[in-house]
Amino acid sequence: MSNELIDLDGLGMTYAADSGPVEALSGIDLKVGRGEFVSLVGPSGCGKSTLLRIIAGLRPATRGSVRVAGRPVTRPIADVGMVFQAPILLKWRSILDNVLLPAELAGKDAGRYRDRAQHLLQTVGLGEFAAKLPRELSGGMQQRASLCRALLLDPPLLLMDEPFGALDAMTRDEMNLELLRIWGETGNAARKTVLFVTHSISEAVFLSDRIVVMTPRPGRIAAVRTVDLPRPRTVEVRASAAFGQLSLEIFRTLTGS
Amino acid sequence: MALFVGLIVVWQLAVSLLNIREYLLPSPMAVLRAFIEPETQWWPHLWVTTLEIIGAFVLAGGVGVALGVAIAWSPRLASALVPFLVLVNTLPKVAVAPLFLLWLGYGIVPNMLIGALIGFFPVVINTAVGLSQVDPEMLDLGRVFSAPKWKIFAKIRLPNALPYILSALKITATSAVVGAIVGEFVASQKGLGYVIITTQSSMNTPLAFGALVWVSIVGLALYGAVVAIARWAAPWAEATQ
Numbered sequence: 001m002s003n004e005l006i007d008l009d010g011l012g013m014t015y016a017a018d019s020g021p022v023e024a025l026s027g028i029d030l031k032v033g034r035g036e037f038v039s040l041v042g043p044s045g046c047g048k049s050t051l052l053r054i055i056a057g058l059r060p061a062t063r064g065s066v067r068v069a070g071r072p073v074t075r076p077i078a079d080v081g082m083v084f085q086a087p088i089l090l091k092w093r094s095i096l097d098n099v100l101l102p103a104e105l106a107g108k109d110a111g112r113y114r115d116r117a118q119h120l121l122q123t124v125g126l127g128e129f130a131a132k133l134p135r136e137l138s139g140g141m142q143q144r145a146s147l148c149r150a151l152l153l154d155p156p157l158l159l160m161d162e163p164f165g166a167l168d169a170m171t172r173d174e175m176n177l178e179l180l181r182i183w184g185e186t187g188n189a190a191r192k193t194v195l196f197v198t199h200s201i202s203e204a205v206f207l208s209d210r211i212v213v214m215t216p217r218p219g220r221i222a223a224v225r226t227v228d229l230p231r232p233r234t235v236e237v238r239a240s241a242a243f244g245q246l247s248l249e250i251f252r253t254l255t256g257s
Numbered sequence: 258m259a260l261f262v263g264l265i266v267v268w269q270l271a272v273s274l275l276n277i278r279e280y281l282l283p284s285p286m287a288v289l290r291a292f293i294e295p296e297t298q299w300w301p302h303l304w305v306t307t308l309e310i311i312g313a314f315v316l317a318g319g320v321g322v323a324l325g326v327a328i329a330w331s332p333r334l335a336s337a338l339v340p341f342l343v344l345v346n347t348l349p350k351v352a353v354a355p356l357f358l359l360w361l362g363y364g365i366v367p368n369m370l371i372g373a374l375i376g377f378f379p380v381v382i383n384t385a386v387g388l389s390q391v392d393p394e395m396l397d398l399g400r401v402f403s404a405p406k407w408k409i410f411a412k413i414r415l416p417n418a419l420p421y422i423l424s425a426l427k428i429t430a431t432s433a434v435v436g437a438i439v440g441e442f443v444a445s446q447k448g449l450g451y452v453i454i455t456t457q458s459s460m461n462t463p464l465a466f467g468a469l470v471w472v473s474i475v476g477l478a479l480y481g482a483v484v485a486i487a488r489w490a491a492p493w494a495e496a497t498q
Contacts, residue, residue, distance in 0.1 A: 077401070090395070091493045102398075105398070105404035
């Protein structure tokens, strides 16, 4: 078994718009190892979100190949947890029932996942909110619930599309720490592979093992930077000189200056 | 409530002070007398009209939801049904009432159908809209887990549509009353609309008002029931309504 979970080879995507074909992604070559935390940063409209959807098998690539766990992706892959910018919880379901939704959709016995769902909610501090409706929770709490939903079936791969982009800066920092805790707490062997789309350079530096910097449309890979900051990442790491230096370099790559 | 009582008082005062004749505008007291007059056999009329209204409401709701589901389920059905439904909706449905009576004869059923015809369209539209107004990312989530279409429908689309359907049913509750009364105006032997029509020749205007009071009681009761059911069945939607 190869060590790569995701293998993108010459991936490109062109879609038809009213004004003619639009090239969204071009010549993407990227390998993501098992247990690796990789962020995608780039300007708006560079195809980052499209790339996540292609990897999940929700949209077909028009060129090149996508492999997840060695298998070509031709249709939605079930072994994936997705978190979007909006929590998109079902507003008529309790938080617990929302977290259980993947089990129901995947045709599994939701009853068997109740304990796990409850446990996940507890780890993100929502244990007492299991019976509440989404509208009774703040935006940050809803996004935590949405993270629990993504983790319910214990997928080896997490695809996160600007999950904390709509939150205020303080909640975002808090969620970053929480995400790392959840990601790291299972130990190296069972660590999930995370592909994390963000607009925020500091968020990417704080979280990632590697950062993929993308160009404006058509999205290409401008640079891949390894983040060699020590783990566990703490607030102190964020204040370090190395953190600032790396952020600056990524900023320069992004803006081409 | 204070406004309502005030209006009644003004009405009573206006009628007695301006000496308005009873066949033009009966006083609230005269209406009350007609309303509780033991000689007037309200029950059979009330029963027939209530039956027509409820029948019209249930029919409009049932057919409306079924058509809305069909439209949202299959684009092919939608392209076949929608133009036809829009055409039907542009007809002044009240004008079709005489035809219904011609085809179906007197009775409760044609009046139900008229009420249903007037009231079903908003249910179709709201059902179809509610079923399709689902966050595309929510549907992505369904696709990731390869959930079958019916499951997405039952677990995501249908509950999502429920508040839309219920708010359309509030409109339908009102239309059903209109339909039943119009049907009775055109041809009937019983019902509150029939009572109103007969007062035209007898000049018994207090009786017409008495029938109006009954109509609004039935209408309000149905509307209230729909609102109560909406609150119970879709409590999460309360904030948006």
